[in-house]
Amino acid sequence: MADKHLRATFDEDADLYDRARPGYPTALFDALGSLAKIGPGARVVEIGPGTGQATQPLAARGSHVVAVELGAHLARVLQRKVAGMPVDVVVSTFEDWPPPIEPFDTFAAFTAWHWLDPAVRAAKAAAILRPGGALATVTTFHVLGGSEAFFSKVQECYERWDPATPPDVRLLSDDDIPPALDEVDRSELFEPAIRRRYRQNITYTTATYLNTLATYSGHRALDPARRQGLFECVARLIDDEYGGEITKAYLYELRVAHTTTRP
Template identity: 50%
Template sequence: MVGRTAHLRTTFDAVAERYDRVRPGYPRQTVEDLGHLAALQAGSRVLEIGCGTGQLTVPLARLGTTVTAVELGAALAGVARRNAAAYPSVQVVVGAFEEVPLAEDAFDLVVAATSFHWIDPATRLTKSARVLRPGGSLAVIDTHHIAGGTDQFFVDVQRHYEKWDPMTPPGLRLQGADAIPVARPDLEDRDLFEPAVLRRYEWEAEYTTSEYLALLLTYSNHLALPAPQQDGLISGIRSLIDTRFGGTVTKRYLTELRVIRRRTPHSDRPRSR
């Protein structure tokens, strides 16, 4: 991994405690569906990629699974260990998934929650397949910010991004879930995996001004802004929420769960690629 992505994926570690405080977990139905689709049971062996401070790790441990979590950031890993302290079956390893040595065929589930996009696309599917037992599942959870909630705020806030963040495309507008493509060619490998089963969950969260600003300061693109731009952006958004929206905004999320089974030696192979 090189360049901007390699830098951005390290930014969360400096704000580990804030990340833990303000980043949401996952809808209960998502965890239940993951358990069913991956046929998890007590003692199932789970490898979690990029666990953060344990947003999914703890619900997985509650299902009785044994979780090995590989987390790039040492501070994030420390908070995840603290959050999972009641579950001796959780082990958090500090390192990059691409580099950490892992046994072959050792896991029933490999799962990445809002983290697979940070893993090197050249190796993430092949390494996941290698560590899964045949018939085991890879689950990828993605989080999208979609249209809804305090709609007008998200229209009005755009001018602050255009002023302070050079990476913001002009005129950007949030899209509804229907406009988010269902197909994910980057998660397809017909030799290694069967087609994905997709589930989608829409939900909302309400934030006070200070909670919303803290949330923004856990996103890699906001964290990577030079201090003067970050300060300008944050103070503009603070004033917008306080003066025009009564100190509260609601954000609408789309959580996507894709579960992809590793082919077994007996699976029907595709005839052509």
């Protein structure tokens, strides 16, 4: 399973997480709504919702969402944001969460599936879905595009300040990113998955980009002095060579796998 300490770092500053983390493209939700039949009356469980980057769009389609979030601070922000919407917020890890008896129509995890225990996640997801229900995961990739020269040059900052940075890190094009395959794609519990990909470019000022970096688990886990040195190096690069603004390209892979029909 992914490092428990790392996956808990998101809860350290929930308000910053809420301000800095981007949402997902509208087209992705349109496709998910069609593939998983998300709409009025549908029951959706979302694992790892953070502060609602996907929860609100899901609920806005009329679905009843049970949002299971392990971070108590993140959950409080989420609860405030979804007040009046058909959303129940539960504070728990996915692994320890006791699901209700009534099955769900859709299991959703947006940039959170990789934090769940691979030994239990697929089987537990299938068990809480109705026959023919949908497992929907979204994987986020950082890809070529936007201020490409910046993302090449900024590796010098990482190589200096983050000892875990491998040499010659480079971003890949969309076509060079392989599908995010795992045990779901090999499981007899699910039909073959349908995949869709979506791009999104986001422009950041120096301050908003540093805020976004400060929500990443690997950055938060750095020694404070190293993190400060890294952020100062990144800020100087953006301010001195890019006029205080850069654009980052994101690629989102939506995977929808329906459970096999059970008697």
